[in-house]
Amino acid sequence: xxxxxxxxxxxxxxxxxxxxxxxxxxxxxxxxxxxxxxxxxxxxxxxxxxxxxxxxxxxxxxxxxxxxxxxxxxxxxxxxxxxxxxxxxxxxxxxxxxxxxxxxxxxxxxxxxxxxxxxxxxxxxxxxxxxxxxxxxxxxxxxxxxxxxxxxxx
Amino acid sequence: xxxxxxxxxxxxxxxxxxxxxxxxxxxxxxxxxxxxxxxxxxxxxxxxxxxxxxxxxxxxxxxxxxxxxxxxxxxxxxxxxxxxxxxxxxxxxxxxxxxxxxxxxxxxxxxxxxxxxxxxxxxxxxxxxxxxxxxxxxxxxxxxxxxxxxxxxxxxxxxxxxxxxxxxxxxxxxxxxxxxxxxxxxxxxxxxxxxxxxxxxxxxxxxxxxxxxxxxxxxxxxxxxxxxxxxxxxxxxxxxxxxxxxxxxxxxxxxxxxxxxxxxxxxxxxxxxxxxxxxxxxxxxxxxxxxxxxxxxxxxxxxxxxxxxxxxxxxxxxxxxxxxxxxxxxxxxxxxxxxxxxxxxxxxxxxxxxxxxxxxxxxxxxxxxxxxxxxxxxxxxxxxxxxxxxxxxxxxxxxxxxxxxxxxxxxxxxxxxxxxxxxxxxxxxxxxxxxxxxxxxxxxxxxxxxxxxxxxxxxxxxxxxxxxxxxxxxxxxxxxxxxxxxxxxxxxxxxxxxxxxxxxxxxxxxxxxxxxxxxxxxxxxxxxxxxxxxxxxxxxxxxxxxxxxxxxxxxxxxxxxxxxxxxxxxxxxxxxxxxxxxxxxxxxxxxxxxxxxxxxxxxxxxxxxxxxxxxxxxxxxxxxxxxxxxxxxxxxxxxxxxxxxxxxxxxxxxxxxxxxxxxxxxxxxxxxxxxxxxxxxxxxxxxxxxxxxxxxxxxxxxxxxxxxxxxxxxxxxxxxxxxxxxxxxxxxxxxxxxxxxxxxxxxxxxxxxxxxxxxxxxxxxxxxxxxxxxxxxxxxxxxxxxxxxxx
Numbered sequence: 001x002x003x004x005x006x007x008x009x010x011x012x013x014x015x016x017x018x019x020x021x022x023x024x025x026x027x028x029x030x031x032x033x034x035x036x037x038x039x040x041x042x043x044x045x046x047x048x049x050x051x052x053x054x055x056x057x058x059x060x061x062x063x064x065x066x067x068x069x070x071x072x073x074x075x076x077x078x079x080x081x082x083x084x085x086x087x088x089x090x091x092x093x094x095x096x097x098x099x100x101x102x103x104x105x106x107x108x109x110x111x112x113x114x115x116x117x118x119x120x121x122x123x124x125x126x127x128x129x130x131x132x133x134x135x136x137x138x139x140x141x142x143x144x145x146x147x148x149x150x151x152x153x154x
Numbered sequence: 155x156x157x158x159x160x161x162x163x164x165x166x167x168x169x170x171x172x173x174x175x176x177x178x179x180x181x182x183x184x185x186x187x188x189x190x191x192x193x194x195x196x197x198x199x200x201x202x203x204x205x206x207x208x209x210x211x212x213x214x215x216x217x218x219x220x221x222x223x224x225x226x227x228x229x230x231x232x233x234x235x236x237x238x239x240x241x242x243x244x245x246x247x248x249x250x251x252x253x254x255x256x257x258x259x260x261x262x263x264x265x266x267x268x269x270x271x272x273x274x275x276x277x278x279x280x281x282x283x284x285x286x287x288x289x290x291x292x293x294x295x296x297x298x299x300x301x302x303x304x305x306x307x308x309x310x311x312x313x314x315x316x317x318x319x320x321x322x323x324x325x326x327x328x329x330x331x332x333x334x335x336x337x338x339x340x341x342x343x344x345x346x347x348x349x350x351x352x353x354x355x356x357x358x359x360x361x362x363x364x365x366x367x368x369x370x371x372x373x374x375x376x377x378x379x380x381x382x383x384x385x386x387x388x389x390x391x392x393x394x395x396x397x398x399x400x401x402x403x404x405x406x407x408x409x410x411x412x413x414x415x416x417x418x419x420x421x422x423x424x425x426x427x428x429x430x431x432x433x434x435x436x437x438x439x440x441x442x443x444x445x446x447x448x449x450x451x452x453x454x455x456x457x458x459x460x461x462x463x464x465x466x467x468x469x470x471x472x473x474x475x476x477x478x479x480x481x482x483x484x485x486x487x488x489x490x491x492x493x494x495x496x497x498x499x500x501x502x503x504x505x506x507x508x509x510x511x512x513x514x515x516x517x518x519x520x521x522x523x524x525x526x527x528x529x530x531x532x533x534x535x536x537x538x539x540x541x542x543x544x545x546x547x548x549x550x551x552x553x554x555x556x557x558x559x560x561x562x563x564x565x566x567x568x569x570x571x572x573x574x575x576x577x578x579x580x581x582x583x584x585x586x587x588x589x590x591x592x593x594x595x596x597x598x599x600x601x602x603x604x605x606x607x608x609x610x611x612x613x614x615x616x617x618x619x620x621x622x623x624x625x626x627x628x629x630x631x632x633x634x635x636x637x638x639x640x641x642x643x644x645x646x647x648x649x650x651x652x653x654x655x656x657x658x659x660x661x662x663x664x665x666x667x668x669x670x671x672x673x674x675x676x677x678x679x680x681x682x683x684x685x686x687x688x689x690x691x692x693x694x695x696x697x698x699x700x701x702x703x704x705x706x707x708x709x710x711x712x713x714x715x716x717x718x719x720x721x722x723x724x725x726x727x728x729x730x731x732x733x734x735x736x737x738x739x740x741x742x743x744x745x746x747x748x749x750x751x752x753x754x755x756x757x758x759x760x761x762x763x764x765x766x767x768x769x770x771x772x773x774x775x776x777x778x779x780x781x782x783x784x785x786x787x788x789x790x791x792x793x794x795x796x797x798x799x800x801x802x803x804x805x806x807x808x809x810x811x812x813x814x815x816x817x818x819x820x821x822x823x824x825x826x827x828x829x830x831x832x833x834x835x836x837x838x839x840x841x842x843x844x845x846x847x848x849x850x851x852x853x854x855x856x857x858x859x860x861x862x863x864x865x866x867x868x869x870x871x872x873x874x875x876x877x878x879x880x881x882x883x884x885x886x887x888x889x890x891x892x893x894x895x896x897x898x899x900x901x902x903x904x905x906x907x908x909x910x911x912x913x914x915x916x917x918x919x920x921x922x923x924x925x926x927x928x929x930x931x932x933x934x935x936x937x938x939x940x941x942x943x944x945x
Contacts, residue, residue, distance in 0.1 A: 001433070018433065021453045029452055034400040035393040039527055039575075040607035041456070044869040047527065075393035084392060091391045095383060095835060098244035098843050100390030101397070101527045101575040129877035133869060135526040136244055136576045137846030139880045141839060 004068045008033065009077030019065035024048045026064045027074060035075025035104045039133075046105030046132030050074050056105075056112035075104045078111065087111055090149035098136035105132045110146050119150055212539035213565035214274040219360045222305070222353040224277050225298040226259070232326050232343035233265045238295060239279030239360060240287050241271040241547045243577050245906055246384040246836030247287040251295055253382065253832050254288075254902075257375040258299035261326035261342065263382060271571030273553045279360045281548035281571070283579075283651070283708075285904030288832060289798065292902055294363040298355065301365025305353055309345040371898030372830060381835035386573070398572035399604070401532045401543040406600040407436055408452040409593050410459035412445040413609060416862045418469030418698050421445065428463035438462065439596055443701060444662035446593060448601060456606075472861045473698035480644070481517040481931075484621040489692035490646050491672040499686030501625075504636035508627030510731055515623050516720035517931040518914075520616040520644070520857040523709055524872060527575030528610035529582035532602040533594035540567045542591055545574020546583040551652035555584075556591045558654035559665070567591075578847075578907075580651055580707030582614040585658040592659055611872050612864035613658065615707025616857050618645035618673065622720035632732030634743060636686040637724075641717060645673030646695035648706040661700045670699045673706060676713035678721035679796050679911070681756040682740070683747035703864050704857070714797060714911035715848060719932065722793035722915030726777065727928065735774035736792050736919065737767050753799050754893055758827045761891030762803040763794060766825035769887050770805040777923040785813045788820075789924025793912035799903040800828040801891070804845065804912040808920040812943055815936030817921060819849050820882050827889040829903040838886045841909050845884065848913030850875035854933050 006013045008031060015030045022041070027033045027050070039047030041060045048060040051073040059067075078085040084092065087107050097103045106129070113120060113128035120128065125146050134142070217224040217237070227235045236255050242248040248268045256263040271281055279291050303323070310328040311318045322331045329339035357363035372378065389395035414421070421443045429435055434450030435458055447462055449455040475483040505511055532543040540562070546552045549569040557564035569587070577583060582605060590603040605613070625638040647670035649656040655667035675691025696704060729739035744760050751757060766772075772790070779789060787810050794803045807821040822845055831837055854873045858865040866872035892900060918929045927942045 018453070025451070025453045028400070029402075032402075034396065037397075037399065037527060038604065040869060042607055042868055044607075045526065079392060088391045092383075092387060095387055095839055097387050097390040098839065099526075099574065099576040100244060100387070100395065101573075103390055104393070107391070126878045126880065131876070133526065133874060133876060135524065135847075135874065137843045137850065137875060138839075139846060139875070139877050140842050140884050142877065143880050 002065070004064055006031070006064070006068060006072060007070065008072045009074060015064070017064060019063060021064045023050070023059040023062045023064045023067045027059060033074045033076055037101060037104060039102070045102070046109060047102055049105040049108040049132070051108055051112060054112060054115055056109045075108060078107065085111070086152045087114070087149045090145040090152065094141050094145040094148060096138050096141040096145050098138050102132070102134045106134065106142050110149065114146070114150055114153060119154060120146070211537055212568070213563070214539065214568040215565055217275065217277045219277040219363050220355045220357065222298060222301060222351040222355060222365065225295070226302045226351070228302070228342050228346050230343045230348050232341040233267070234259060234261050234326070234342070236266065236268045236295070236299070237276045238268060238270055238291070239276045239281070239550065240291055241282045241549060241571050242386060243282055243547055244386070245840040246833055248386060249382060249384045249836060250288060250832040251292070252385070253377040253380070254292055254296050254375070255299040257377050258296045258370055259303050260323045263377050265326065268385070271549045272569065273550050274568040277360050278550040281546070281550055283548060285797070285800070285906040285908070287904070288902045289904040290361055294357070294360055296369055297364040297367070300367040300369055301353065301355065302351065304365065304367035305351055306342050306345050310340060313340055313345065372900050373898060378830065378832050379834065381833050384836055395573060398532070398543050398545040398574050399527060399530050401572065401602070403532065403534050403536070403600045405536065406532065406602055407448050407450060407597065408455040409446050409448045409590070409601050409603040410455045411589065411603070411605065411609060412447065412459050412462055412464060413613065414443060414466050416466065416468055417473040417702050419443070419466035420469070422465040422467050425463040429458040429461050432458045432461065437597065439593055442663040444659050446589065446603070448593060448597065469698070471697055473702050474696045474704055474859060474861065476860045477519060477856065477858045477865070480519065480619055481621045484619065484642050484644055484694050487694045489642065490695045492690070492692035493674060496677065496689040497687070498684070499636070501636045501638045501686045501688040504686040505625060505627045505638070508635055509630040510628040511625065512627070512727055512731055513623070513625040514724055514727055514930060515621065516723060518620040518622070518716040518719055519932060520619045520704060521709065521851055521855045522611060522616050522857045522866070522872070523579065523581045523614045524611055524855070524874065525575045525577065525581055525583070525614065528605040528607055529586035529614070530602070530604040531583070531587040531590035532600065533590040534600040535594045535598055536600055540591060540594065542567070542569045542587055543572055544569055544583060544587045545572055545577060546581070546587055546652070547577045548584070548651050552584060552587045555652035555654045555657065556588055559588055559657070559660060560591060560595050578710035579712055580615050580649065580709070582610060584652050588657045588659050608867040612867050613703040615649060615705055615709065617709035617712055617716065618643045618648065618706045620675070620713070620716040620720070622717065624720060624724040626724060626728050628728060628732050632734055634684050634728055637684045638688045639678065639721060640690045641675040641677070641720070642692055642694050643673060643675035643713070644696060645675065645693050645706050647671055647699045648673040666700055676717050678717050679714065680721065680794065681747055681759045681796070682725070682743035684743065704859065710847065710910050711797065711907045714795065714907070715851060715914050718793065718795045718911040719914035719918065722795065722912055723918050723928070723930065726791070726915070726919040726922065730777050730922070733776045736777055737763060737772050738774050740792070740794060754891065755796055755799065755801060757893060758801045758889070758891035759794065759796065762801045762825040762827050762889050765887045765889045766792070766803040766805050766823050769825065769885055770823040772805065777919065778926040779923055782812065782925055786811050787924045789920045789922065791916045791918065791920030791923055793915035793919060795908070795911040797904070797908040797911060799901070800826070800905060800908040802826050802908045802912055804909070804916045806916045806920050808917060808924060810921055810924045810939065812925065815938070815940035815943070817853055817917065817934050817939060818879065819917060822881050822884045823887070824885070824909060825887040825889050826905070826909065827891045828905040828908070829890070829892070830900045831888055832902060834888060837888065837905055840906055841886050842884050844906060844909040845913055846875060848910045849879070849917065852914045852917040852933060853879070853935070856933055
């Protein structure tokens with residue numbers, strides 16, 4: 001066990017855990033931030049995505065010790081002052097989620113994509129999003145929502 | 155006594171109807187035990203006025219479906235909550251129920267909410283299944299809402315001292331039609347005044363429950379046909395949604411299963427010392443061949459499951475043939491059962507005398523649910539009862555099954571239904587629910603169990619594999635004169651929903667039933683007029699029936715995609731042999747029909763086919779198209795089917811890369827007739843998802859195994875459709891092909907599963923159109939397409 005300091009959504013937390021514990025379980029079980037979800041534990045599906053330094057990171061395979069003292073953003077931290085982020089608003093306006101279980105990863109992956117590529121081509125969206133899976137197959141609406149968000153954020 | 159945390163969850167369900175699937179953080183914290191609730195905290199939120207049933211401390215008797223109060227609560231502030239025994243898996247049925255019930259009740263849609271699927275607060279409507287939410291359950295919901303309106307109007311009649319016929323109601327406010335200024339409107343909330351209805355309904359079961367009030371004519375329904383946004387989406391977008399997987403209660407432990415490394419193995423020994431040193435280790439629980447580890451923290455349980463040393467004795471016989479040899483095996487193995495053939499005319503004679511005969515075999519592998527979030531449940535025995543937090547779509551069945559499995563009174567058990575990863579049938583959520591209940595019962599502590607990805611992909615139930623043989627014949631004019639369908643389904647020991655003697659833990663602990671279910675082979679659903687037709691089906695067993703990951707359960711339809719792949723591919727082969735346009739060929743087969751057209755399915759099929767062709771811009775010509783020369787070639791395909799009363803015609807445009815073998819479904823047009831549409835936008839999105847799920851099944855999905863274990867165990871070894879495959883366009887045409895589309899009782903049929911049926915054949919037909927090559931073995935992976943192109 002070790003004391004590890006995490007900076008999540010602008011707040012500082014200190015947790016006592018095994019340093020090798022994947023960040024996902026600390027966020028969900030110690031900090032009660034359940035936006036990131038367990039989908040595979042293998043870094044294959046994207047359900048557990050968080051933003052670290054602007055990168056979309058798979059928290060199920062990132063040891064908590066490697067996430068200390070860096071700014072982490074979870075889905076809960078995406079809106080500001082009760083106002084949805086334009087990506088969230090686009091997801092709402094396109095009525096994207098079905099079951100919704102994967103949408104944390106979809107929205108945060110889209111955030112990282114649009115931060116780097118504000119006006120992505122269709123090919124860039126396909127490439128940027130293709131490692132984030134959805135089994136309800138909402139991809140068609142996700143594609144539309146990414147484009148809508150890009151337009152609004154321009 | 156401080157209420158059990160589950161009581162607060164229960165109270166929350168009652169008090170915060172609309173937010174039952176949109177739990178406010180504060181309430182969840184109470185429910186989860188992170189903030190200790192008190193009785194006072196409940197009362198200040200005014201819950202007691204709406205409590206319908208005894209305190210949630212348990213036991214948990216069934217809500218009485220013959221009491222109006224079990225279905226509808228109207229509060230003094232003129233808001234209404236509907237309690238329905240269905241579960242919304244992300245198709246928007248909850249929103250649709252609000253629409254139809256608000257219409258019958260005559261209350262503002264915005265002032266309604268819907269509580270779904272928790273066994274102690276909603277009547278048992280069976281949860282979800284069969285796409286029947288609106289087709290079957292929508293009607294009792296409408297009837298009870300209409301009855302509530304009738305009773306409220308009687309109260310208003312007394313209040314105003316005028317007959318009911320002299321009253322008008324709008325958005326939950328009743329006034330006199332004369333508009334006398336002294337008779338200001340009175341709200342439903344004021345009329346019922348925080349009391350119960352105390353109205354007894356009639357009916358044998360929840361499907362037939364009714365009051366005395368008639369239903370409204372469709373033309374009088376204001377919310378039906380409009381598209382209010384789904385009420386479950388905001389919380390799924392802003393991060394406040396609490397899922398079954400997020401549920402926490404005080405003192406909760408974490409568990410993980412340990413499955414045998416080779417299928418059919420017998421447990422020999424467990425070396426508990428191998429995990430004693432894992433921090434937070436609590437216990438190894440084993441019974442028969444079921445093994446689980448329990449720890450204080452989740453990551454500890456994962457580690458202990460990985461490190462536990464278990465000795466297994468390999469099975470004496472191989473559990474199954476390798477999946478690559480499956481279809482050879484299925485065709486060579488004696489069936490364990492056969493269904494009675496359906497025969498019209500004399501198929502053999504018609505084939506003998508035909509101008510052209512054709513035969514083909516189609517192979518459809520096992521395909522899994524492969525839920526995006528592995529199976530999970532939390533079971534809490536800490537109030538002397540047993541509460542299970544689960545996303546199982548059949549929460550009532552889970553409750554009953556667990557009670558039987560543990561041999562405890564069912565009134566002791568309740569299932570709190572919460573949102574979860576996609577569930578389109580008999581998923582492993584049921585197995586996890588039983589396992590969590592078993593562990594909690596053993597330890598007498600709350601246990602949260604979650605399967606691993608490998609466990610989910612390997613051990614969830616599979617849609618049965620099919621080996622289908624077809625023969626057909628054309629006369630000299632190119633008309634179909636005979637069709638012979640013969641299906642073999644690997645469906646022996648098909649498990650039902652929440653059966654206490656077939657769930658995985660019942661099998662592994664030796665509590666399974668003696669005789670496996672027979673399973674079945676299904677037949678295609680179409681309205682083609684073919685003079686001689688024979689449909690035969692049989693079931694072939696795999697060598698190992700029990701304790702195997704190749705276990706069959708309902709997966710979205712559940713046999714339609716398989717049999718329709720064969721039947722609608724073969725119709726296309728017949729059309730090609732007749733050198734006929736595939737749409738015109740199908741239209742001819744439908745229009746030749748003269749028999750009884752119950753439910754107008756034949757005329758609605760014709761309407762859908764025409765609507766799809768128009769939207770697609772389908773110009774008649776036979777398939778295949780011109781001989782391909784380019785690397786990337788384009789083709790189009792059509793397929794059609796129905797499920798129950800709902801009809802779907804699908805057309806696709808595909809690109810086939812002849813160099814890489816990649817198939818891309820570039821454009822989809824779907825014409826869909828499910829009768830009266832309640833929420834067109836939600837329906838459109840549901841259909842889009844269903845269509846793409848079937849594209850995924852056409853191109854990617856197969857549960858693969860060698861002769862001892864599953865090879866499909868994660869997203870690398872078991873790939874699925876991704877963003878890279880998104881079509882350029884999906885166009886849904888909502889058809890109303892009813893011969894009298896304006897009738898006041900136009901029925902609302904089911905949606906969700908029908909679209910899953912035609913797509914596999916539509917893609918195969920488009921690949922044929924593009925390349926001239928017929929794909930008869932699913933899925934159409936690049937390797938399989940390349941091999942077919944070279945053959």
